[in-house]
Amino acid sequence: MAETGRLTRTPVAAPLVSPVTLLRIAIILALLAAWEFLAHSGWLYRDVVPSLMSIGHALAELLMSADYYFHLSVTAAEIGMALSIGGALGLTVGILLGANRFLSKAFESYLYYLGPTPKIIFFPIMIMWFGVGPESKIALGTLSCFFPVALNVAAGMRQIDKVLIRVGESFRANSWQMVVKIYLPAMRHPIINGIRLGLGVALIGTLLAETKLSNKGIGFLIIQAYSIFDMPRMYAMLIVLFVLAIGANALVGRFGGLHDIKRL
Amino acid sequence: MSATTTPARRASPGDYLPPVVGIGSLVVFFLLVELLIQLGAVNRFIVPPPSEVLGSFGRVIVEEDILQRFLLTLTECLTAGVMLTVFGVSGGVLMHRFKLLQQACETWVAAMASAPIVLMYPLFLVIFGRNAWTIIMMGFVAALPPVILKTIEGIAGTRKVLVNVGRSFNLTPTQQFWKILFPAALPTIFVGVRLGLIFALINIVGVEFLINFGGLGQLINELAERYDLAGTYAAICFVILVSILFFMVLEKAERWLRPVD
Numbered sequence: 001m002a003e004t005g006r007l008t009r010t011p012v013a014a015p016l017v018s019p020v021t022l023l024r025i026a027i028i029l030a031l032l033a034a035w036e037f038l039a040h041s042g043w044l045y046r047d048v049v050p051s052l053m054s055i056g057h058a059l060a061e062l063l064m065s066a067d068y069y070f071h072l073s074v075t076a077a078e079i080g081m082a083l084s085i086g087g088a089l090g091l092t093v094g095i096l097l098g099a100n101r102f103l104s105k106a107f108e109s110y111l112y113y114l115g116p117t118p119k120i121i122f123f124p125i126m127i128m129w130f131g132v133g134p135e136s137k138i139a140l141g142t143l144s145c146f147f148p149v150a151l152n153v154a155a156g157m158r159q160i161d162k163v164l165i166r167v168g169e170s171f172r173a174n175s176w177q178m179v180v181k182i183y184l185p186a187m188r189h190p191i192i193n194g195i196r197l198g199l200g201v202a203l204i205g206t207l208l209a210e211t212k213l214s215n216k217g218i219g220f221l222i223i224q225a226y227s228i229f230d231m232p233r234m235y236a237m238l239i240v241l242f243v244l245a246i247g248a249n250a251l252v253g254r255f256g257g258l259h260d261i262k263r264l
Numbered sequence: 265m266s267a268t269t270t271p272a273r274r275a276s277p278g279d280y281l282p283p284v285v286g287i288g289s290l291v292v293f294f295l296l297v298e299l300l301i302q303l304g305a306v307n308r309f310i311v312p313p314p315s316e317v318l319g320s321f322g323r324v325i326v327e328e329d330i331l332q333r334f335l336l337t338l339t340e341c342l343t344a345g346v347m348l349t350v351f352g353v354s355g356g357v358l359m360h361r362f363k364l365l366q367q368a369c370e371t372w373v374a375a376m377a378s379a380p381i382v383l384m385y386p387l388f389l390v391i392f393g394r395n396a397w398t399i400i401m402m403g404f405v406a407a408l409p410p411v412i413l414k415t416i417e418g419i420a421g422t423r424k425v426l427v428n429v430g431r432s433f434n435l436t437p438t439q440q441f442w443k444i445l446f447p448a449a450l451p452t453i454f455v456g457v458r459l460g461l462i463f464a465l466i467n468i469v470g471v472e473f474l475i476n477f478g479g480l481g482q483l484i485n486e487l488a489e490r491y492d493l494a495g496t497y498a499a500i501c502f503v504i505l506v507s508i509l510f511f512m513v514l515e516k517a518e519r520w521l522r523p524v525d
Protein backbone atom coordinates (compact mmCIF):
# COMPACT_ATOMS: atom_id res chain seq x y z
CA MET A 1 0.00 0.00 0.00
CA ALA A 2 2.71 2.41 0.97
CA GLU A 3 4.66 1.50 -2.16
CA THR A 4 1.88 2.63 -4.48
CA GLY A 5 1.89 5.99 -2.76
CA ARG A 6 5.59 6.36 -3.29
CA LEU A 7 5.42 5.73 -7.01
CA THR A 8 3.28 8.78 -7.76
CA ARG A 9 5.96 11.40 -7.51
CA THR A 10 5.38 14.27 -9.91
CA PRO A 11 8.51 15.90 -11.26
CA VAL A 12 7.00 19.41 -11.19
CA ALA A 13 9.23 22.24 -10.01
CA ALA A 14 8.42 22.85 -6.35
CA PRO A 15 6.85 26.23 -5.54
CA LEU A 16 8.74 28.57 -3.27
CA VAL A 17 6.65 27.62 -0.23
CA SER A 18 4.73 24.34 -0.41
CA PRO A 19 1.01 24.39 0.47
CA VAL A 20 1.72 22.12 3.42
CA THR A 21 4.16 24.62 4.91
CA LEU A 22 1.68 27.42 4.24
CA LEU A 23 -1.08 25.50 6.03
CA ARG A 24 1.23 24.77 8.95
CA ILE A 25 2.14 28.43 9.29
CA ALA A 26 -1.54 29.35 9.04
CA ILE A 27 -2.54 26.86 11.76
CA ILE A 28 0.22 28.05 14.08
CA LEU A 29 -0.68 31.70 13.52
CA ALA A 30 -4.39 30.98 14.07
CA LEU A 31 -3.64 29.14 17.31
CA LEU A 32 -1.40 31.94 18.56
CA ALA A 33 -4.01 34.55 17.66
CA ALA A 34 -6.76 32.55 19.39
CA TRP A 35 -4.51 32.21 22.45
CA GLU A 36 -3.78 35.92 22.59
CA PHE A 37 -7.48 36.70 22.14
CA LEU A 38 -8.38 34.33 24.98
CA ALA A 39 -5.68 35.87 27.17
CA HIS A 40 -7.13 39.33 26.75
CA SER A 41 -10.82 38.38 26.70
CA GLY A 42 -11.15 37.99 30.46
CA TRP A 43 -13.33 34.88 30.04
CA LEU A 44 -10.99 32.75 32.10
CA TYR A 45 -9.42 33.52 35.44
CA ARG A 46 -6.55 35.92 35.11
CA ASP A 47 -3.23 34.25 34.26
CA VAL A 48 -4.75 30.86 33.43
CA VAL A 49 -4.04 31.78 29.82
CA PRO A 50 -1.25 34.35 30.10
CA SER A 51 -0.37 36.52 27.13
CA LEU A 52 2.25 35.30 24.69
CA MET A 53 4.51 38.17 25.68
CA SER A 54 4.62 37.10 29.31
CA ILE A 55 5.22 33.45 28.33
CA GLY A 56 8.05 34.56 26.04
CA HIS A 57 9.47 36.68 28.83
CA ALA A 58 9.28 33.75 31.27
CA LEU A 59 10.87 31.47 28.68
CA ALA A 60 13.81 33.83 28.19
CA GLU A 61 14.19 34.22 31.93
CA LEU A 62 14.08 30.46 32.40
CA LEU A 63 16.67 29.72 29.75
CA MET A 64 19.04 32.33 31.17
CA SER A 65 18.91 31.19 34.79
CA ALA A 66 21.74 28.92 35.91
CA ASP A 67 19.43 27.43 38.52
CA TYR A 68 17.23 25.91 35.82
CA TYR A 69 20.17 24.09 34.25
CA PHE A 70 21.08 22.64 37.62
CA HIS A 71 17.57 21.17 37.98
CA LEU A 72 17.63 20.05 34.36
CA SER A 73 20.91 18.22 34.93
CA VAL A 74 19.48 16.49 38.01
CA THR A 75 16.47 15.25 36.05
CA ALA A 76 18.59 14.29 33.03
CA ALA A 77 20.93 12.30 35.26
CA GLU A 78 17.98 10.52 36.89
CA ILE A 79 16.46 9.64 33.53
CA GLY A 80 19.84 8.55 32.18
CA MET A 81 20.42 6.26 35.15
CA ALA A 82 16.88 4.86 34.92
CA LEU A 83 17.27 4.20 31.21
CA SER A 84 20.63 2.49 31.59
CA ILE A 85 19.59 0.27 34.52
CA GLY A 86 16.11 -0.48 33.16
CA GLY A 87 17.42 -0.87 29.62
CA ALA A 88 20.19 -3.30 30.66
CA LEU A 89 17.76 -5.35 32.77
CA GLY A 90 15.16 -5.28 30.01
CA LEU A 91 17.71 -6.33 27.41
CA THR A 92 18.91 -9.26 29.54
CA VAL A 93 15.42 -10.47 30.39
CA GLY A 94 14.26 -9.92 26.81
CA ILE A 95 17.13 -12.00 25.39
CA LEU A 96 16.47 -14.78 27.93
CA LEU A 97 12.76 -14.85 27.14
CA GLY A 98 13.32 -14.58 23.41
CA ALA A 99 15.89 -17.36 23.32
CA ASN A 100 14.00 -19.82 25.46
CA ARG A 101 10.47 -20.88 24.53
CA PHE A 102 9.83 -22.45 27.90
CA LEU A 103 10.77 -19.32 29.89
CA SER A 104 8.76 -17.21 27.49
CA LYS A 105 5.65 -19.36 27.97
CA ALA A 106 6.12 -19.37 31.74
CA PHE A 107 6.81 -15.68 32.37
CA GLU A 108 6.21 -13.47 29.37
CA SER A 109 2.46 -13.10 29.90
CA TYR A 110 3.17 -11.57 33.32
CA LEU A 111 5.39 -8.97 31.72
CA TYR A 112 2.88 -8.41 28.94
CA TYR A 113 0.07 -7.62 31.35
CA LEU A 114 2.18 -5.77 33.92
CA GLY A 115 3.72 -3.60 31.19
CA PRO A 116 0.88 -1.17 30.64
CA THR A 117 -0.22 -0.81 34.28
CA PRO A 118 0.23 2.62 35.88
CA LYS A 119 3.72 2.64 37.43
CA ILE A 120 3.44 5.84 39.42
CA ILE A 121 1.34 4.05 42.04
CA PHE A 122 4.50 2.14 43.05
CA PHE A 123 6.03 5.44 44.15
CA PRO A 124 5.11 5.08 47.86
CA ILE A 125 6.91 1.71 47.89
CA MET A 126 9.91 3.20 46.09
CA ILE A 127 10.11 5.96 48.70
CA MET A 128 10.17 3.36 51.47
CA TRP A 129 12.82 1.29 49.73
CA PHE A 130 15.07 4.02 48.37
CA GLY A 131 14.31 7.16 50.36
CA VAL A 132 13.00 10.53 49.25
CA GLY A 133 16.10 11.49 47.24
CA PRO A 134 16.84 10.96 43.55
CA GLU A 135 17.18 7.20 44.09
CA SER A 136 13.43 6.65 44.36
CA LYS A 137 12.89 8.61 41.12
CA ILE A 138 15.54 6.53 39.36
CA ALA A 139 13.86 3.38 40.68
CA LEU A 140 10.47 4.45 39.35
CA GLY A 141 11.99 5.36 35.97
CA THR A 142 13.77 2.01 35.89
CA LEU A 143 10.57 0.16 36.66
CA SER A 144 8.75 2.08 33.92
CA CYS A 145 11.29 1.50 31.17
CA PHE A 146 12.09 -2.14 31.97
CA PHE A 147 8.84 -3.49 30.50
CA PRO A 148 8.80 -1.96 26.99
CA VAL A 149 12.49 -2.82 26.49
CA ALA A 150 12.09 -6.43 27.69
CA LEU A 151 8.93 -7.05 25.63
CA ASN A 152 10.35 -5.47 22.48
CA VAL A 153 13.63 -7.36 22.75
CA ALA A 154 11.85 -10.68 23.39
CA ALA A 155 9.58 -10.14 20.37
CA GLY A 156 12.52 -8.97 18.24
CA MET A 157 14.56 -11.99 19.22
CA ARG A 158 11.88 -14.35 17.91
CA GLN A 159 11.76 -12.52 14.60
CA ILE A 160 15.45 -12.98 13.83
CA ASP A 161 16.04 -14.69 10.51
CA LYS A 162 16.72 -18.37 11.26
CA VAL A 163 19.48 -18.34 8.61
CA LEU A 164 21.52 -15.87 10.64
CA ILE A 165 21.26 -18.07 13.71
CA ARG A 166 22.33 -21.10 11.67
CA VAL A 167 25.30 -19.14 10.32
CA GLY A 168 26.35 -18.42 13.90
CA GLU A 169 25.90 -22.04 14.89
CA SER A 170 27.89 -23.31 11.92
CA PHE A 171 30.72 -21.02 12.97
CA ARG A 172 30.45 -22.67 16.37
CA ALA A 173 29.89 -19.37 18.11
CA ASN A 174 29.49 -19.66 21.88
CA SER A 175 26.53 -18.07 23.69
CA TRP A 176 28.30 -14.76 24.27
CA GLN A 177 29.43 -14.55 20.64
CA MET A 178 25.92 -15.44 19.49
CA VAL A 179 24.51 -12.55 21.55
CA VAL A 180 27.11 -10.01 20.48
CA LYS A 181 27.63 -11.01 16.84
CA ILE A 182 24.24 -12.36 15.80
CA TYR A 183 21.35 -11.46 18.11
CA LEU A 184 22.15 -7.85 18.97
CA PRO A 185 23.01 -6.69 15.41
CA ALA A 186 20.02 -8.58 13.96
CA MET A 187 17.54 -6.97 16.31
CA ARG A 188 18.84 -3.43 16.47
CA HIS A 189 15.45 -2.23 15.24
CA PRO A 190 13.31 -3.70 18.04
CA ILE A 191 15.99 -2.74 20.56
CA ILE A 192 16.05 0.87 19.45
CA ASN A 193 12.27 0.93 19.34
CA GLY A 194 12.18 -0.51 22.86
CA ILE A 195 14.66 2.10 24.07
CA ARG A 196 12.61 4.83 22.41
CA LEU A 197 9.45 3.67 24.21
CA GLY A 198 11.44 3.09 27.40
CA LEU A 199 12.86 6.61 27.26
CA GLY A 200 9.34 8.03 26.96
CA VAL A 201 7.97 6.17 29.97
CA ALA A 202 11.15 6.62 32.05
CA LEU A 203 10.86 10.35 31.46
CA ILE A 204 7.22 10.38 32.51
CA GLY A 205 7.87 8.15 35.54
CA THR A 206 10.82 10.18 36.79
CA LEU A 207 9.17 13.56 36.30
CA LEU A 208 5.85 12.53 37.82
CA ALA A 209 7.70 11.19 40.84
CA GLU A 210 9.48 14.53 41.10
CA THR A 211 6.19 16.41 41.08
CA LYS A 212 4.91 14.19 43.89
CA LEU A 213 7.80 14.48 46.33
CA SER A 214 11.22 16.01 45.77
CA ASN A 215 13.30 19.12 46.30
CA LYS A 216 15.13 19.26 42.99
CA GLY A 217 14.57 18.49 39.32
CA ILE A 218 12.25 19.78 36.60
CA GLY A 219 9.19 18.09 38.09
CA PHE A 220 9.83 19.91 41.35
CA LEU A 221 10.14 23.25 39.50
CA ILE A 222 6.85 22.65 37.69
CA ILE A 223 4.93 21.85 40.85
CA GLN A 224 6.60 24.79 42.59
CA ALA A 225 5.46 27.14 39.83
CA TYR A 226 1.97 25.67 40.26
CA SER A 227 1.91 26.21 44.01
CA ILE A 228 2.95 29.87 43.75
CA PHE A 229 0.64 30.25 40.71
CA ASP A 230 3.39 31.49 38.40
CA MET A 231 1.60 30.41 35.24
CA PRO A 232 3.89 31.98 32.60
CA ARG A 233 6.84 30.18 34.18
CA MET A 234 4.92 26.91 34.21
CA TYR A 235 4.02 27.25 30.54
CA ALA A 236 7.63 28.10 29.72
CA MET A 237 8.84 25.01 31.56
CA LEU A 238 6.30 22.76 29.87
CA ILE A 239 7.28 24.12 26.45
CA VAL A 240 10.98 23.47 27.06
CA LEU A 241 10.21 20.03 28.47
CA PHE A 242 8.08 19.05 25.47
CA VAL A 243 10.70 20.27 23.01
CA LEU A 244 13.39 18.29 24.85
CA ALA A 245 11.25 15.14 25.13
CA ILE A 246 10.12 15.16 21.49
CA GLY A 247 13.68 15.98 20.41
CA ALA A 248 15.19 13.13 22.44
CA ASN A 249 12.60 10.73 21.05
CA ALA A 250 13.27 11.81 17.47
CA LEU A 251 17.01 11.57 18.08
CA VAL A 252 16.79 7.96 19.27
CA GLY A 253 14.55 7.11 16.29
CA ARG A 254 16.85 8.92 13.87
CA PHE A 255 19.87 7.22 15.35
CA GLY A 256 18.22 3.88 14.67
CA GLY A 257 17.33 4.92 11.12
CA LEU A 258 20.75 6.30 10.26
CA HIS A 259 22.43 3.24 11.59
CA ASP A 260 20.27 1.20 9.29
CA ILE A 261 21.10 3.20 6.17
CA LYS A 262 24.82 2.88 6.81
CA ARG A 263 24.49 -0.87 7.05
CA LEU A 264 22.54 -1.11 3.82
CA MET B 265 -3.71 -23.33 10.24
CA SER B 266 -3.48 -27.12 10.07
CA ALA B 267 -3.00 -27.32 13.82
CA THR B 268 -6.33 -25.65 14.43
CA THR B 269 -8.23 -27.76 11.91
CA THR B 270 -7.26 -31.08 13.47
CA PRO B 271 -10.12 -31.17 15.94
CA ALA B 272 -9.04 -33.54 18.67
CA ARG B 273 -5.49 -32.60 19.56
CA ARG B 274 -5.24 -33.71 23.15
CA ALA B 275 -3.36 -31.25 25.32
CA SER B 276 -0.18 -32.98 26.39
CA PRO B 277 1.08 -32.61 29.97
CA GLY B 278 3.95 -30.57 28.53
CA ASP B 279 1.52 -27.79 27.63
CA TYR B 280 0.67 -27.20 31.28
CA LEU B 281 4.24 -27.17 32.50
CA PRO B 282 5.23 -23.57 31.62
CA PRO B 283 2.23 -21.89 33.30
CA VAL B 284 2.65 -24.13 36.33
CA VAL B 285 6.32 -23.15 36.54
CA GLY B 286 5.31 -19.49 36.15
CA ILE B 287 2.77 -19.60 38.97
CA GLY B 288 5.01 -21.88 41.05
CA SER B 289 7.95 -19.48 40.92
CA LEU B 290 5.67 -16.62 41.97
CA VAL B 291 4.50 -18.64 44.98
CA VAL B 292 8.07 -19.63 45.85
CA PHE B 293 9.15 -16.00 45.56
CA PHE B 294 6.46 -14.84 47.98
CA LEU B 295 7.22 -17.67 50.40
CA LEU B 296 10.89 -16.67 50.31
CA VAL B 297 10.03 -13.03 51.03
CA GLU B 298 7.80 -14.17 53.90
CA LEU B 299 10.60 -16.33 55.30
CA LEU B 300 13.20 -13.57 55.03
CA ILE B 301 10.89 -11.16 56.84
CA GLN B 302 10.04 -13.66 59.57
CA LEU B 303 13.77 -14.32 60.04
CA GLY B 304 14.38 -10.60 60.32
CA ALA B 305 16.64 -10.39 57.26
CA VAL B 306 14.22 -7.93 55.63
CA ASN B 307 12.76 -5.09 57.66
CA ARG B 308 9.02 -5.68 58.03
CA PHE B 309 8.44 -1.93 58.30
CA ILE B 310 9.70 -1.55 54.74
CA VAL B 311 8.34 -4.73 53.19
CA PRO B 312 5.31 -6.15 55.00
CA PRO B 313 5.01 -9.95 54.98
CA PRO B 314 2.94 -11.21 52.02
CA SER B 315 0.60 -12.99 54.48
CA GLU B 316 -0.19 -9.66 56.13
CA VAL B 317 -0.80 -8.03 52.72
CA LEU B 318 -3.12 -10.88 51.79
CA GLY B 319 -4.92 -10.48 55.11
CA SER B 320 -5.44 -6.76 54.64
CA PHE B 321 -7.13 -7.25 51.26
CA GLY B 322 -10.47 -7.85 52.97
CA ARG B 323 -10.01 -4.86 55.27
CA VAL B 324 -9.12 -2.54 52.38
CA ILE B 325 -12.08 -3.75 50.34
CA VAL B 326 -14.60 -3.40 53.16
CA GLU B 327 -13.37 -0.28 54.95
CA GLU B 328 -12.24 1.88 52.07
CA ASP B 329 -15.36 1.90 49.85
CA ILE B 330 -13.42 0.13 47.20
CA LEU B 331 -16.45 -0.60 45.03
CA GLN B 332 -17.41 3.03 44.91
CA ARG B 333 -13.83 4.06 44.13
CA PHE B 334 -13.61 1.44 41.43
CA LEU B 335 -16.85 2.67 39.87
CA LEU B 336 -15.63 6.27 39.99
CA THR B 337 -12.36 5.40 38.24
CA LEU B 338 -14.24 3.26 35.73
CA THR B 339 -16.71 6.09 35.00
CA GLU B 340 -13.85 8.55 34.51
CA CYS B 341 -12.15 6.08 32.22
CA LEU B 342 -15.26 5.38 30.16
CA THR B 343 -16.12 9.08 29.87
CA ALA B 344 -12.61 9.72 28.59
CA GLY B 345 -13.08 6.68 26.32
CA VAL B 346 -16.28 8.04 24.76
CA MET B 347 -14.62 11.42 24.19
CA LEU B 348 -11.57 9.69 22.74
CA THR B 349 -13.67 7.68 20.31
CA VAL B 350 -15.73 10.66 19.18
CA PHE B 351 -12.92 13.19 18.83
CA GLY B 352 -10.09 10.82 17.96
CA VAL B 353 -11.94 8.95 15.23
CA SER B 354 -13.52 12.05 13.73
CA GLY B 355 -10.14 13.80 13.89
CA GLY B 356 -8.54 10.90 12.04
CA VAL B 357 -11.33 10.80 9.43
CA LEU B 358 -11.06 14.54 8.91
CA MET B 359 -7.32 14.32 8.43
CA HIS B 360 -7.71 11.47 5.97
CA ARG B 361 -10.40 13.37 4.06
CA PHE B 362 -8.30 16.52 3.69
CA LYS B 363 -4.90 15.28 2.58
CA LEU B 364 -3.27 18.68 3.02
CA LEU B 365 -4.34 18.74 6.65
CA GLN B 366 -2.94 15.25 7.14
CA GLN B 367 0.39 16.19 5.55
CA ALA B 368 0.57 19.27 7.73
CA CYS B 369 -0.49 17.78 11.05
CA GLU B 370 0.27 14.05 11.15
CA THR B 371 3.87 14.61 12.30
CA TRP B 372 2.60 16.93 15.00
CA VAL B 373 0.18 14.32 16.28
CA ALA B 374 2.94 11.69 16.20
CA ALA B 375 5.21 14.09 18.12
CA MET B 376 2.48 14.65 20.70
CA ALA B 377 2.23 10.87 21.11
CA SER B 378 5.83 10.88 22.30
CA ALA B 379 5.49 13.97 24.51
CA PRO B 380 4.98 13.60 28.27
CA ILE B 381 1.49 15.12 28.12
CA VAL B 382 0.57 13.92 31.61
CA LEU B 383 3.13 16.40 32.99
CA MET B 384 0.60 19.08 32.13
CA TYR B 385 -1.60 17.98 35.03
CA PRO B 386 -0.82 21.06 37.18
CA LEU B 387 -2.02 23.15 34.25
CA PHE B 388 -5.25 21.16 34.00
CA LEU B 389 -5.65 21.53 37.73
CA VAL B 390 -5.60 25.30 37.28
CA ILE B 391 -7.99 25.25 34.32
CA PHE B 392 -10.58 22.71 35.52
CA GLY B 393 -10.10 22.83 39.28
CA ARG B 394 -9.46 19.90 41.57
CA ASN B 395 -12.31 17.69 40.41
CA ALA B 396 -13.10 14.70 38.22
CA TRP B 397 -12.95 16.77 35.03
CA THR B 398 -9.25 17.45 35.47
CA ILE B 399 -8.70 13.71 35.66
CA ILE B 400 -10.97 12.89 32.73
CA MET B 401 -9.49 15.61 30.51
CA MET B 402 -5.97 14.52 31.39
CA GLY B 403 -6.78 10.95 30.37
CA PHE B 404 -8.49 12.18 27.22
CA VAL B 405 -5.73 14.51 26.02
CA ALA B 406 -2.91 12.09 26.84
CA ALA B 407 -4.60 9.23 24.97
CA LEU B 408 -5.84 11.16 21.92
CA PRO B 409 -2.80 10.84 19.58
CA PRO B 410 -2.85 7.02 19.21
CA VAL B 411 -6.58 7.02 18.37
CA ILE B 412 -6.10 9.64 15.64
CA LEU B 413 -3.04 7.90 14.21
CA LYS B 414 -4.65 4.45 14.18
CA THR B 415 -7.82 5.82 12.52
CA ILE B 416 -5.74 7.33 9.71
CA GLU B 417 -3.77 4.11 9.40
CA GLY B 418 -6.95 2.04 9.25
CA ILE B 419 -8.65 4.11 6.55
CA ALA B 420 -5.47 4.50 4.50
CA GLY B 421 -4.91 0.74 4.71
CA THR B 422 -8.24 -0.21 3.12
CA ARG B 423 -7.58 -2.80 0.44
CA LYS B 424 -7.48 -1.41 -3.09
CA VAL B 425 -9.93 -4.11 -4.26
CA LEU B 426 -12.59 -2.89 -1.84
CA VAL B 427 -12.12 0.73 -2.89
CA ASN B 428 -12.42 -0.34 -6.55
CA VAL B 429 -15.62 -2.28 -5.83
CA GLY B 430 -17.08 0.91 -4.40
CA ARG B 431 -15.96 2.88 -7.45
CA SER B 432 -17.48 0.36 -9.86
CA PHE B 433 -20.79 0.71 -8.03
CA ASN B 434 -20.50 4.44 -8.59
CA LEU B 435 -20.82 5.22 -4.90
CA THR B 436 -20.87 8.83 -3.80
CA PRO B 437 -17.99 9.84 -1.50
CA THR B 438 -20.32 9.60 1.53
CA GLN B 439 -21.49 6.12 0.54
CA GLN B 440 -17.91 5.13 -0.24
CA PHE B 441 -16.93 6.20 3.27
CA TRP B 442 -19.78 4.53 5.19
CA LYS B 443 -20.05 1.36 3.08
CA ILE B 444 -16.39 0.69 2.26
CA LEU B 445 -13.72 2.70 4.06
CA PHE B 446 -15.17 2.87 7.55
CA PRO B 447 -16.15 -0.82 7.92
CA ALA B 448 -12.79 -1.86 6.49
CA ALA B 449 -10.95 0.41 8.92
CA LEU B 450 -13.00 -0.59 11.97
CA PRO B 451 -10.65 -3.30 13.33
CA THR B 452 -7.63 -0.95 13.16
CA ILE B 453 -9.69 1.87 14.65
CA PHE B 454 -10.59 -0.40 17.53
CA VAL B 455 -6.90 -1.13 18.10
CA GLY B 456 -6.50 2.64 18.43
CA VAL B 457 -9.44 2.94 20.83
CA ARG B 458 -8.06 0.05 22.89
CA LEU B 459 -4.65 1.72 23.10
CA GLY B 460 -6.39 4.98 23.94
CA LEU B 461 -8.37 3.40 26.76
CA ILE B 462 -5.23 1.79 28.20
CA PHE B 463 -3.40 5.14 28.09
CA ALA B 464 -6.45 6.82 29.61
CA LEU B 465 -6.58 4.30 32.48
CA ILE B 466 -2.85 4.69 33.21
CA ASN B 467 -3.09 8.46 33.23
CA ILE B 468 -6.34 8.60 35.16
CA VAL B 469 -5.10 6.36 37.97
CA GLY B 470 -1.77 8.22 37.95
CA VAL B 471 -3.36 11.66 38.19
CA GLU B 472 -5.78 10.44 40.90
CA PHE B 473 -2.74 9.37 42.88
CA LEU B 474 -0.84 12.58 42.23
CA ILE B 475 -3.58 15.09 43.00
CA ASN B 476 -5.04 12.91 45.77
CA PHE B 477 -8.56 13.01 44.41
CA GLY B 478 -11.12 10.49 43.23
CA GLY B 479 -10.98 6.74 42.97
CA LEU B 480 -8.41 3.98 43.13
CA GLY B 481 -5.31 6.17 42.70
CA GLN B 482 -6.27 8.27 45.69
CA LEU B 483 -6.76 5.17 47.82
CA ILE B 484 -3.08 4.26 47.44
CA ASN B 485 -1.99 7.78 48.29
CA GLU B 486 -4.21 7.85 51.36
CA LEU B 487 -3.08 4.50 52.71
CA ALA B 488 0.57 5.43 52.09
CA GLU B 489 0.13 8.73 53.94
CA ARG B 490 -1.43 6.86 56.86
CA TYR B 491 1.64 4.60 56.76
CA ASP B 492 -0.70 1.60 56.50
CA LEU B 493 2.00 -0.45 54.83
CA ALA B 494 0.17 -3.72 54.31
CA GLY B 495 -2.88 -1.78 53.13
CA THR B 496 -0.79 0.20 50.62
CA TYR B 497 0.68 -2.98 49.16
CA ALA B 498 -2.76 -4.60 49.03
CA ALA B 499 -4.28 -1.54 47.31
CA ILE B 500 -1.45 -1.48 44.75
CA CYS B 501 -2.02 -5.18 44.02
CA PHE B 502 -5.73 -4.49 43.69
CA VAL B 503 -5.19 -1.64 41.20
CA ILE B 504 -2.77 -3.78 39.19
CA LEU B 505 -5.30 -6.63 39.11
CA VAL B 506 -8.08 -4.26 38.03
CA SER B 507 -5.95 -2.82 35.22
CA ILE B 508 -4.95 -6.29 34.04
CA LEU B 509 -8.62 -7.30 34.00
CA PHE B 510 -9.41 -4.15 32.04
CA PHE B 511 -6.77 -5.00 29.38
CA MET B 512 -8.04 -8.56 29.14
CA VAL B 513 -11.64 -7.45 28.58
CA LEU B 514 -10.48 -4.98 25.91
CA GLU B 515 -8.43 -7.68 24.21
CA LYS B 516 -11.40 -10.05 24.17
CA ALA B 517 -13.60 -7.31 22.73
CA GLU B 518 -11.04 -6.59 20.04
CA ARG B 519 -10.75 -10.24 19.05
CA TRP B 520 -14.53 -10.44 18.92
CA LEU B 521 -14.70 -7.40 16.63
CA ARG B 522 -11.88 -8.46 14.33
CA PRO B 523 -13.14 -10.57 11.44
CA VAL B 524 -11.37 -13.82 10.65
CA ASP B 525 -8.45 -13.01 8.37
